[in-house]
Amino acid sequence: MLYLNRCQHLKQITQKCFSSTHVKTDKHAQLFLSRTFALAELRKSWHSIYSLVGDKNIILMGPPGAGKTTVGRIIGQKLGCCVIDVDDDILEKTWNMSVSEKLQDVGNEQFLEEEGKAVLNFSASGSVISLTGSNPMHDASMRHLKKNGIIVYLDVPPIDIVSRLKLMKIDRIVGQNSETSMKDLLKFRRQYYKKWYDTRVLCENGASPEEVADKVLNAVKRYQDVDSETFISTRHILPKDCEQKVPTKFFSEAVTEGLAPDGGLFVPEKEFPKLNFGEWKSLVGATYIERAQILLEKCIHPADIPASRLGELIETAYGENFACSKIAPVRHLSGNQFILELFHGPTGSFKDLSLQLMPHLFAHCIPPSCNYMILVATSGDTGSAVLNGFSRLSKDDKQRIAVATFFPEDGVSDFQKAQIIGCQNENGWAVGVKSDFDFCQTSIKRIFQDSDFTGFLTVEYGTVLSSANSINWGRLLPQVVYHASAYLDLVSQGFISFGSPVDVCIPTGNFGNILAAVYAKTMGIPIRKFICASNQNHVLTDFIKTGHYDLRERKLAQTFSPAIDILKSSNLERHLHLMANKDGQLMTRLFNQLEEQHHFQIEKILVEKIQQDFVADWCSEGECLAAIHSTYNTSGYILDPHTAVAKVVADRMQDKTCPVIVSSTAHYSKFAPAIMQALKIKEISQTSSSQVYLLSSYNALPPPHEALLERTKQQEKMECQVCAADVNVLKSHVEKLAQNHFI
Numbered sequence: 014m015l016y017l018n019r020c021q022h023l024k025q026i027t028q029k030c031f032s033s034t035h036v037k038t039d040k041h042a043q044l045f046l047s048r049t050f051a052l053a054e055l056r057k058s059w060h061s062i063y064s065l066v067g068d069k070n071i072i073l074m075g076p077p078g079a080g081k082t083t084v085g086r087i088i089g090q091k092l093g094c095c096v097i098d099v100d101d102d103i104l105e106k107t108w109n110m111s112v113s114e115k116l117q118d119v120g121n122e123q124f125l126e127e128e129g130k131a132v133l134n135f136s137a138s139g140s141v142i143s144l145t146g147s148n149p150m151h152d153a154s155m156r157h158l159k160k161n162g163i164i165v166y167l168d169v170p171p172i173d174i175v176s177r178l179k180l181m182k183i184d185r186i187v188g189q190n191s192e193t194s195m196k197d198l199l200k201f202r203r204q205y206y207k208k209w210y211d212t213r214v215l216c217e218n219g220a221s222p223e224e225v226a227d228k229v230l231n232a233v234k235r236y237q238d239v240d241s242e243t244f245i246s247t248r249h250i251l252p253k254d255c256e257q258k259v260p261t262k263f264f265s266e267a268v269t270e271g272l273a274p275d276g277g278l279f280v281p282e283k284e285f286p287k288l289n290f291g292e293w294k295s296l297v298g299a300t301y302i303e304r305a306q307i308l309l310e311k312c313i314h315p316a317d318i319p320a321s322r323l324g325e326l327i328e329t330a331y332g333e334n335f336a337c338s339k340i341a342p343v344r345h346l347s348g349n350q351f352i353l354e355l356f357h358g359p360t361g362s363f364k365d366l367s368l369q370l371m372p373h374l375f376a377h378c379i380p381p382s383c384n385y386m387i388l389v390a391t392s393g394d395t396g397s398a399v400l401n402g403f404s405r406l407s408k409d410d411k412q413r414i415a416v417a418t419f420f421p422e423d424g425v426s427d428f429q430k431a432q433i434i435g436c437q438n439e440n441g442w443a444v445g446v447k448s449d450f451d452f453c454q455t456s457i458k459r460i461f462q463d464s465d466f467t468g469f470l471t472v473e474y475g476t477v478l479s480s481a482n483s484i485n486w487g488r489l490l491p492q493v494v495y496h497a498s499a500y501l502d503l504v505s506q507g508f509i510s511f512g513s514p515v516d517v518c519i520p521t522g523n524f525g526n527i528l529a530a531v532y533a534k535t536m537g538i539p540i541r542k543f544i545c546a547s548n549q550n551h552v553l554t555d556f557i558k559t560g561h562y563d564l565r566e567r568k569l570a571q572t573f574s575p576a577i578d579i580l581k582s583s584n585l586e587r588h589l590h591l592m593a594n595k596d597g598q599l600m601t602r603l604f605n606q607l608e609e610q611h612h613f614q615i616e617k618i619l620v621e622k623i624q625q626d627f628v629a630d631w632c633s634e635g636e637c638l639a640a641i642h643s644t645y646n647t648s649g650y651i652l653d654p655h656t657a658v659a660k661v662v663a664d665r666m667q668d669k670t671c672p673v674i675v676s677s678t679a680h681y682s683k684f685a686p687a688i689m690q691a692l693k694i695k696e697i698s699q700t701s702s703s704q705v706y707l708l709s710s711y712n713a714l715p716p717p718h719e720a721l722l723e724r725t726k727q728q729e730k731m732e733c734q735v736c737a738a739d740v741n742v743l744k745s746h747v748e749k750l751a752q753n754h755f756i
Contacts, residue, residue: 068138071233072158074206075167076199077146078177080222084167085143087226095140099132099148107131112145129154136161149205159209163236165229166210168307170295171199173218207324212236213310217291239316241283244486247590248277248604249597264317265378268487269385271480272461277600278587279486285535286311293537294511297504301340302331304501305370305494308536312490318377326377330370334359334405336719341366341495343502344714347648349672350663351508352656353499354715356680360432361718362576363526363678364398367483367491372402374487375479376410384476384755386747388460389418390453391433392522393425393576394679396443399481400436415754416441416481417747419453422735425575428683428701432721434733440754444746448738449569451581454482454523456740466744474751483525484583492529493536499674500538509672516673518544518663520655521553522577524584526676531588531626541671543627546662548572551631552580558629560620562603563612573637573654573687576678581607589615592622632661640664641691650714651688653681680718682708 071088073081082098089096097103100112108115108131116124129151138161149155158164169177175195193201212232216225235241243261262270267279288296288311296304306324313323331340337357344352358365379385389399396418403416420433422445433443446453460466461478470476483489496517504511517540519527527543534540547554549570556562562585569580586600593599603613632640640657644650652660656677667673681688685704689695694707709717736742 068161070137070140070142070158070162071229072142072144072162072164073167073229074144074149074164074210075146075169075216076171076174076202076206078174078181079146079167079169079216080225081143081167083222084226084229085141087222088229089141091226091230092141095137096143097137097140098143099145100143103135104128104131104145107134125150133157146202149209150202155209159211163233164209164211165232166206166213167216167225167229168206168213169216170218170298171196172298173216174199207306208321210320211315213307213320215288215292215295215307217289217295220291236315239314242314243282244279245282245595245597246273246275246277247280247586247597248273248275248601250601251597264313264486268375268378268485269477269479271478271485272458275601276458276462276604277597278484278583280587280590280595285532287535288537290512290537293501297501297511299501301494301498302327304498305331305491308494308497309490311536312493318374322377326373327370329373334369335365339502341498343499343506343674344650345508346644346650346675349667349669350660351499351503351672351674352650352677353495353674354677355495356653356677356715356718358398359720360394360397360401360436361680361683361721362394362398363492363495363676364394365401366495367488368395368398368402368481369405370402370491371481371485371488372406372414375481376406376414378487379414381413383413384474384751385414386470386476386478386751386754387414387416387481388457388478388747389416389481390450390457391418391420391425392450392579393420393429394683395482396420396433397429397436400433400438400441400443403441403481404436404438406440411440413755414440415750417444417750418442419444419446419457419743421445421449421453422447424449424571424578426684426686428685428705429575431701431731432683434731437731437733442750443733444743445733445735446738446743447735450579451569452738454579454581454583456743457482458484459740460744460747463744470748470751474748474755476751476755478747482583483523489525489529489584492526493532496530496533496540497536497538500533500540503672503674512539514539514541514671516540516542516544516663516667516671517676518546518659518667518673519676520574520577520659520678521545521547522550522579522582524553524582524588526678528584528588531591534626542667544659544663544666544673545627545629546659547629547631548574548577548637548658549631549633550578550580553582553585554629554631556585557623557627560615560617560623561612562607562614564607565611573634573684574658576655577658588623589619593619628666630662630666632658636661638687638691641688642693645692645713648714649712651681651692651708651711653677653679654684654687655679657691680715680721682718682721 073085075081085096104112125147128147132148132154214225214228214232243263244267245261261282262279273279305327310320310323335357342354344354346352355363355366358369389395399416399418403414406414437443467478481488500515503509517530519530521527527545530540530543545553545557549572552567564580567580569578572578586604590600606613637654637657640661641652644652656675659675663673663675682705685708688708689704705722709722736746
């Protein structure tokens, strides 16, 4: 209901914004202002309707035994307001009998109906209301309650609920029969709790009712403070006048705009949210989807995406699109090394972990009447993942969101190229560029900053540009989840106890993957060292060791690991901004110098600060192939070239005193020629499909990627456009695609 109100309100505003576009002079400036105005009005609407004021209720929801009644009384005492227990104060007074007697008298189905009717006939304001465990199963009564209240879900792990109910000597709850266990019924009910809540409180094992009550009040405060979680540019310069307001964006704006207007990247204005020890432990037994919901809820304000809607988007993204039910499983390789398998998504790379979700976040955040063209630069895996992810949107969303992905024509593997081309669809196209990835990425940034061109697209085609590279916050944020989940899986599997440190080793090019691990540590995951693994394009390794980012006299080398064949690492700017205490003036100077003079040097004190957490090294082509060969011989496991780069560096840099999690960023099938060379397999054919099928015949780990096998033949028959390395040529392609799709 909340979601519908927000959309209807925004739709009215944006319809007004685009109602007259026949005057072209400076009209695009008005339209951009209108987008900002629309979101500002949306926030006002949210605040006026949903703030916790005197007549609003705090409604506590959760399973039997969650502590709703006890916590409700404590909150009532703290706030000095009325406390209503639905069981005692509504149902039993309405029925003149106990709840258990009523259940025994009428049975499960009739009980739910009569319980719902009793709640529908009840109204209150400015109170704390403790629901029954079964109230959320009656839609009409929950809609009635939601109109005048904030629903807080007390999320207690089912195993704790079962233990509590045993102590309370409760052996039957509404809906339970002889064929259904208490644990199964509690699991079944969670779908109803997730449907209705506005904000969630994790009730970890051992938390006192007083602690839970404080968490509820903090959650309600966050919920009502819609302007508390904002984003700034990494190049934002703090005003000298302390009273001058800082220009900020909300999550929805950061996602839809992609790149900050000043050329910087969006980052949270405040610190990342943290989970305490008990909250993390409560997630050890959770599924990947459950972990994602809880972590992302803490990072995305419900004014941008309501919690229940966010849960739906996450379930859509990870529900059926991954070959492994664990989504991102951790596999023990040998000794104290573990492989984090990030390639079980539909396109076989780690990009799927964010790009199955990001398109849905994006579609939710944009105004309904705007058209958006997503521009993407890819070094190999991003292109197919973006095209696949945005192709899974609803029909209506695909009509208003299109994707153009630019890739280096001769800078990706044959399979990657075939896959990118094969993933083209009704709202997504691939364009090969006669240059390298750095040119593609730099060109897209220049297009975003060309206000004349972006304004022209808005006026002529009603189209706004955005990005799905990791420069977009909505693309980077979901990656935090799998780093946290990997650690929790090691705890769950008994390899470590919670709180024990781990190292992570990540093949790194654009710095997004390793930065997501930094954010996971910020949220509370005990990562000791971040091991940055480079290939022959080791500008990042050199920088971490010296503080000198130097592109002079450095040419991009094409390697067996093309996804990290990158010299200009975009997300490094976000990390430097964090390390330099959010010094936007320094970021502006450094990255302008990089653009103009092709190098910069940071001060020694900042180098030392980075080196407290980071170590780095690089791997040669020969070492990469040797690692693939030796790992297969010793363990029967085939590493893709990027993972092999990380393993070589992990072997060299890790001190063996704690486990190291090596990120496996792609399935080996995507790099069949390199794998066959490493394993000394004679090529029987030059076609990508035959090479992939040959490798799949080996009884190796990980098993063949079925989705990749199915698409190989189809991809080799498709074609794509190819263009010269000229920004103006890229612009013409963008304009033509916008014209064809939106007009």
